[in-house]
Amino acid sequence: MRPRWRKVLSDLVDNIARTILVVSSIAVGVLAVGVIAGAYVIISNDMSAGYAASHPANIEIRMDDFDDDFLNAIQNFEGIANAEGRRVFGMRVRSVGGTQWTMLNIVAVQDFEEIEINQLTAIGETGALGKNEVIVDRDVLDKVDAQVGDVLEFQLSDGTIKRLQLVGTVRDPATNMDDFLAPPAAYITMSTLPALHQPENYNRVYAIVDSGQDDDTHIRAVATALKDKIEKSGHAVHSTWRSKTHEHPLAATVNAILGILMALGVLIVFLSSSLIANTLSALLNQHLRHIGVMKLVGARDRQIFGMYLALILSFSALALLIAVPLGGQGAYALARYTADEMSFSLQGYRIVPIALVIQIAIGLLVPLVAGFVPIINGSRVTVLKAISGNLVQGTGDQAEGGAKRESRLERLQLRFTQMLNRRGIQIPRPLLISLRNTFRRRGRLALTLFTLTMGGAIFISVFNVRVTLHDYINAIGNYFLADVTLDFDRPYRLNEVKQYAAQVPGVVTVEGWAFANAEILYPDGSTADNMSILAPPAESELVSPILVAGRWLHPDDKKKLAVSDAILDLFPDLRVGDNLTLRINRQDEAWQVVGIFKFVGSQRLLAYAPYEYISLDQNLANRAYSYYIVTERHDRPYQEMMAEKVDAFFRDNGFHLREAKPGLSTLDAAVESLDILVAFLLIMALLTATVGSMGLAGTMSMNVLERTREIGIMRAIGAVDREVMRMVIAEGMLIGLISWVLGALLSIPFTYLLATIVSLAVFSTPIEVIFTPTGFIIWMVLVVILSVLASALPARNAARLTIREVLAYE
């Protein structure tokens, strides 16, 4: 090997710690981007492909009971390629011996083996489904604490219990994908329905259109026509849902979230590039004398440039060797996790070419860009400067051949110290040295602070965003303020329920609510979307709406409603006072919008109208199916205890109670989904913090290495090991604390930015930002620990050196 390349190899292997630092800085960025880019591609492809593979229904119609003959008519309807009927109803389930009931959607199918629409994916050994057997969604196993082979208890409406054998688990990649609040499902055959006191009829239609399966306009036209036909034949349609075949309902949301993670990944690359620039700059400074010697014996700029370019490319190659395979695995793991959470199948492990190209491009380009200036400066240094050890940059103002000028910062420090001295405050001399040392390499300090500050700012922001999202979910909980909700199978008189409820210790008030399902119609009469109308008493204290415009309900409001802001997606020009045409119980009526409130902007459109009007309209005056109870305390354990108590009490008294559930449980699924997102954000924040602390560790080692001679001199004039270590650690801590202050300040705009992007992606609406001290405190503790750790090792090495070694240091 030629001597110059031999030198490059030596530079690579002789200082393993430095090589590891640079290689890991590159690798972290490449890995982060590789994982996100790979996962993005895999998820985008497989999510929709997996969804399409399950043959999702383009139209789902929830209606009253119908039989096989009627289903045949639907199957033969023009524009429909295939249709299946199912019966879906809610029921409480528990394992034998269990005390906790879980609400499940029971889905009855004609022949489990022959499902053609919304096909299920069997998990493990899931065999044929027979009479009096049940197969559950895999999420159910944990909730009811059961295994395949166990027997599950189903509570019928009269309070009796029916046992069914659990014979398998499945995953449903197609149903209720966009409904965070839908309960998990259990599947039975139609022949099991009588055992559960249910008629052997369907109540849902799942249909696939014969063409234009990805054309929402076409699907809507077919759905509208089909619905008309159903209604004309005397059936009531409660709601209709539409979906494209090749577009997962949550694809946009997932892609937006992955986009946010990608942005953070790019930021990590950016941060690692400053770390690389720092390290290479220090390396070039350390190699200045070598460069001088090489130039002295004939090396030209481009030869020196080529050598260090080769060194950087070697760092890149090593980083790619580590990060590319790990990135591929990580991408697949992330995709698998997402697929698992969202119930879709992956098409198997594969290398994503575009992710590979991005990784290689980043792995090569970022270090080259980051190292370009240090290399150019290093290769252009004159022999005189190189041989005399005059550093090329960041040394302060060194005049040629003259004394170093005192910088403004140094003068400021001096004046500050003098001022303290005059007031009798003595800063210990070693601490003063640490203070001075901190600001000696200002270019390096700036890059280190930048990296650490960005890491800290993101770290703190993620905590703020988490609180912001939770706060928003809690604000959404303002629409579900009850501590216990009761759903009955039949309507009961308000007074009767209130009287009984009052007998349960702990119950404070009870409200009866009404509900209606409506279709919002376009002016041409076609259905724009479905909407649920909740009807609490107008004076209800159980709803605390976040009004965007207009007012809340009045008791005398007739055909007036407050609607969630998601309505603006359908009618962007809608204003308070405008009318909406709603179809309720086959009647088309104009309803006036009196208020618009903020709510989770999913496809779930929600409106509130006063109970006083809706109950009359539904011939349910002074009666209700649903009751909302306020208890003495509002914490989750108390709510759960009260739900059990109220449940038992009403059943014991002969009420046909479907379910009593604690109020806060409504938000469980939403909180769970958000926590997954926050976990991802936190992983990215930790990665940025890791890059930041690596930057600090690198800086401290470089600082100590460059000051080896100084340390030797200090030891020669009496500084003991402890003193040397203390000085180095104090310097590290000072950098850490400065970065904390800067990071805390920067976290404020970051929080706003991140919260807005995330809320737009998840809720389709910007939300109010909340700050929490948690992130600030944790990062403070973490940055101090990281600073101490990052400087302790170089400090220990510095303290260990003998005077002879350090004074001999070249």
Place this chain on the structure above:
Amino acid sequence: MSPAPPPSSSNPPLIELREAVKTYVSAAGSFTALKGVSLTVQAGEFLGILGKSGAGKSTLLNMITGVDHLTSGEVIVQTNGRAVSVHELDENDLALWRGRTLGVIFQSFQLLPMLTLVQNVMLPMDLCGLYRPRESRQRALELLEMVELEDHAYKLPTFISGGQQQRVAIARALANDPPVIVADEPTGSLDSVTADNIFDLFERLVETGKTILMVTHDHGLMPRFSRYLRIADGELVTEEANA
């Protein structure tokens, strides 16, 4: 200032300095290290440059090697039969010219610590491209043999003594077979016996036709130069030739 011509010369001088001035400017003011030095060196001379610390000896040498740039004046070196104005070359041309024309030796040896002795000697040949790789290894081994270090060829510099390191530095200076060797206090870090050996080596090189310029503050070495000049406060004060 009294530029004295070298002893009997009919050929143009190998090295010629004309009114060389070097002034450093700093925050503390300006300082002139060379005050219009004129000097000629003929091929085959063993020229000693003597003076106290700070007299301007190393500055003078730096002007000849092109390591530093003149404030005014000229440095002309005959290279392959033509006169090269060193002060007009840019850094890259200087590097190549220096690599092929001069061998530079320092008091602190300046070997690259990560390269073995043979690789250190091969480095100038690698960088200047005058020899093919295999050829350069062979030549490096021959040069190490010349300085009696062939047995240590594959050791790193830290595993040999200071005197041995300086001999490697001499071998490296000879790598591209330059006509001129420039040495800045080459024996300053060595004990007297080792220094004497190094000097012997220089004398042998002069016998083979090399021109050597050597800076030293050791007046005891004066008799061993073919010519020496004293420098003080940036000016040539005496110049004498030995018989």
